[in-house]
Amino acid sequence: MIRRNQRSHNPEDTRPNPRHIAIIMDGNGRWAKRRHLPRVAGHKAGVNALRDIVEHALARGIGILTVYAFSSENWRRPEEEVRFLMDLFITALQEQVQDLHENGVAVGFIGDRLAFSKKLQKAIADAETLTQANKAMRLMVAANYGGRWDIATACRTLAAAVAAGKLEVTDLDETRIGRTLSLGELPEPDLFIRTGGEQRISNYLLWQIAYTELYFTDVLWPDFSAPDLDLAIDWYKERQRRFGRTPEQLADIDSA
Numbered sequence: 001m002i003r004r005n006q007r008s009h010n011p012e013d014t015r016p017n018p019r020h021i022a023i024i025m026d027g028n029g030r031w032a033k034r035r036h037l038p039r040v041a042g043h044k045a046g047v048n049a050l051r052d053i054v055e056h057a058l059a060r061g062i063g064i065l066t067v068y069a070f071s072s073e074n075w076r077r078p079e080e081e082v083r084f085l086m087d088l089f090i091t092a093l094q095e096q097v098q099d100l101h102e103n104g105v106a107v108g109f110i111g112d113r114l115a116f117s118k119k120l121q122k123a124i125a126d127a128e129t130l131t132q133a134n135k136a137m138r139l140m141v142a143a144n145y146g147g148r149w150d151i152a153t154a155c156r157t158l159a160a161a162v163a164a165g166k167l168e169v170t171d172l173d174e175t176r177i178g179r180t181l182s183l184g185e186l187p188e189p190d191l192f193i194r195t196g197g198e199q200r201i202s203n204y205l206l207w208q209i210a211y212t213e214l215y216f217t218d219v220l221w222p223d224f225s226a227p228d229l230d231l232a233i234d235w236y237k238e239r240q241r242r243f244g245r246t247p248e249q250l251a252d253i254d255s256a
């Protein structure tokens with residue numbers, strides 16, 4: 001495992017890391033099915049995978065990790081699975097938050113948390129309060145989140161500010177809209193990873209991934225481990241991000 005990491009940890013590798021990685025943790029159900037286990041066992045294994053990935057991202061100096069824990073559409077799953085997931089979030093938060101805190105990780109949540117039980121809302125608020133000043137890494141958990149919800153919520157906030165006379169219609173530019181979305185001032189993801197073989201965005205961070213490099217892997221989320229993250233980061237480092245420019249323009253900028 002360590003061996004596969006060595007290339008990425010090579011001190012001569014000066015290519016910049018992604019500052020922000022966004023992940024869709026897909027494949028828990030299939031992982032469990034392959035083992036003849038109930039789907040929920042896959043979610044439990046998924047929490048362990050997440051813990052390892054957070055630890056490794058921290059070691060790799062990744063500044064922000066945003067993970068999709070529960071989409072606005074996931075309420076459509078069987079009631080029993082939804083209930084299990086809610087309990088799992090509470091337990092995972094209670095069990096992991098101290099460790100995250102001691103490692104300097106600031107935890108934040110994006111999404112409509114008002115739909116969650118009071119107990120889960122409290123676990124979320126407690127985790128955010130405890131860890132808010134931490135600087136080593138930011139772990140953003142998207143829960144009851146949808147990209148369209150995010151944009152619609154920002155539109156409502158901005159429309160209300162215009163109606164109240166606090167903003168002009170002409171103030172509503174891309175920067176202002178971006179800042180009003182739930183990730184606020186955080187830099188947009190540089191690298192998006194989806195595990196589990198599907199090649200879809202599934203209503204995740206729609207606005208924020210406009211220029212993000214998209215990486216898809218067949219590895220099921222519970223099996224996604226440190227070397228898999230290293231592979232994704234190495235892949236990212238090979239990409240040439242042009243932001244609409246031509247390769248020749250980039251070469252000119254590089255040599256200037």
Ligand code: FPP
Binds near residue numbers: 025026046089
């Ligand atoms: C998708 O796999 C996974 C989820 C809907 C849940 C992901 C949640 C975790 C890994 C736990 C995270 C915990 C915290 C505290 C942030 P799937 O069920 O859609 O898998 P399938 O596509 O194989 O059916």
